[in-house]
Amino acid sequence: MRSAHRVETVRAAEAALMARVPDGALMQRAAAGLAAACAGLLRRVYGARVVLLVxxxxxxxxxxxAGARLARRGAAVHAVLLGARAHEGGLAALRAAGGHVAEDPYDVLAAADLVLDGITGIGGRGGLRPDAVPVARAARGSDAVVVAVDLPSGVDADTGEVAGEALRADATVTFGTYKPGLLVDPARAYAGALRLVDIGLGPYLPAPDLEALQHADVAALLPAPGAGSDKYRRGVVGIVAGSARYPGAAVLAVTGALRGGAGAVRYVGHAADAVIAAHPETLVHAGPPAKAGRVQAWVVGPGLGDEPGVADVLASDVPVLVDADGLRGLTPTALAARSAPTLLTPHAGEAAALLGTSREEVEAERLTAVRELAARYGATVLLKGSTTLVCPAGGAGVVRVNPTGTAWLATAGSGDVLSGVGGSLLAAGLSAVDAGAVAAYVHGLAGRRAARGAGVGAGGAGAPVTAVEVAAAVAGAWADVRGAVR
Incomplete structure (x- = not known):
């Protein structure tokens, strides 16, 4: 599991550790790890041209x-000084190792093989200063590999916001713990490949502010039937979705639920013929949901249009996942009386409507938005997007960020499949946070799997995929997670 901590927490942990180690030890640990990472990115260190933006x-x-260490191995290292005062010890070490301060930053940047971005640190706010912007643009416009020190300059370490110009890195070497902005868009897109250098902060760090599950974490949460399982023990999920206008949404949500491990699916809505044609094992009912039969969780909203059912489902005493049309007109009051967990799964536009703000503001401040939604509505919130976030009800606690997925998942019906998978996991007994996080993880892997089948390589190029193909890939993604930890 990748864990991320806010700047205030990191500063406190650093202070606690520095009180127990020799002066300067933490910076030397960070520099050693940074230099090693840079050496690995260069074809050879000797003769390489390295520029430090300081x-x-x-x-x-x-x-x-780090530049001093590379200079001692034969690299030609030049420092471009952008701050009011450079670190004296570091500058002396660089000069002693044969490094130089550049007289013309643009000359050395034009010839650089690698650029180290040390312009601003984790306390930086509001984008690059005007004097640093042309230098940063020259670095990004060169042929050099750009490596960010701790995080890219110009991004917000705590929120992932990019409020101004920032320097996009090919790789980021971060120290002690990940920072939330490295895992959350839009800042994540500036970080490139991530590498964590252990500098000894672990014993001094409390619970993280943000965490990203990995295969082993997800495998431990995936439900698996036992010898005594029946469809009720595996979980029955009820789905209120689809309409005469949008029957496909119902089919996709039911497919997601069945592929996501549900023992059975009860469907209520006006797309019964389409659902039965696709999945004859589905149990259909004319409604209302309260009379459809026993379920362990409900999914309501995909393709529902103006059809009834949301209020009836919210009045139930089982977990409920609310998506798409189920979110329209939703109020905190409508959820206040619920005793069972509620999982809301908006995309940025739906989140903006729930918060009374703009889509652009939600996308620029995704971490802030998901916490505010969870606090205002008293529900667990899965905010879909380029980085899907899952926040516990109430807005406090650890936010989960999903590390899987592909841009090809931005296709009609993909969210309906995700809703079905999430509903099946709720019915299997997972908490709302775990169900949301695991559903997003498996759904993201399914998207990658489907995309690979359409010719998508590791770089993300290739052909589009459909929601039907994503749904068909869920079982394979599930098996991939299980198989990877055996």
Whole structure:
């Protein structure tokens, strides 16, 4: 599991550790890990041309000490000083190792093989300063590999916001723990490949603010039938979805639920003929939902249009996942009386409507938005998007960020499949946070699997996929997770 901590927490952990180690030890640990990572990115260190973009903070010091290590291995290292005052010890170490301060930053950047971005640190806010912008643009416009020190300059470490110009990195070497902004868009898109360097903060870090599940974590949560299982023990999920206008949404949600491990699916809605044609094992009912029969969880909303059913489902005493049309007009009051968990799964536009703000604001401040939604509505919230976030009800606690997926998942019906998978996991007994996080993870892997089948390579290029193909790939993604941890 990848864990991320806010700047305030990191600062406190660093202070606690620095009180127990020799002066400067943490910076040397960071510089050693940074230099090793840079060496790995260069075809060879000897003769390589390295440029350090050095601000006035500790990140600039990390870059200077790392540059000194590379200079001692034969690299030609030049520092471009952008801060009011460079780290004195680091600058002296660089010069002692044969490095230089560049007189013209653009000349050295044009010839660079690797650029270290140490302009601003984790305390930076509001984008790059005006004097750093042309240098950053020159670095990004060169043929050099750009490596960010701790996080890319110009992004917000705590929220992932990019409020101004930032330097996009090919790789980021971060220290002690991940920072939330490295895992959350839009900042995540600036970070490139991530590498964590252990500098000894572990014993001094409390519970994380953000975490990303990995295969082993998801495998431990995936439900598996036992010898005594029947369809009720595996979980029966009820689905209120689809309409005469949108029958496909019902089919996709039911498919997601069946592929997501449900023992049985009860369907209520006006797309029964389409659902039965696709999945004859489905148990259909004319409604209302309260009379459809026993379920362990409900999914309501995909393709529902103006059809009734949302209020009836919310009045139930089992977990409920609300998506798409089920979110329209939803109020905190409608959820206040519920005793069972509720999982809301909006995309950015739906989240904006629930918060009374703009889609652009939600996308720019995704972490803030998901916490506010969970607090205001008293429900667990899965905010869909380029980085899907899952926040516990109430808005406090650890937010889960999903590390899987592909841009090809931005296709009609993909969210309906996700709803079905999430509903099946709720019916199997997972908590709302676990159900949302695991559903997003498996759904993301299914998207990748389907995309690979359409010719998508590791770089993301290739042909589009459909929601039907994503749904068909869920079982394979499930098996991939299980098989990877055997």
């Amino acid at each position: 601000g006035g903070g500790d990140n600039g010091g990390d870059a200077l000490y």
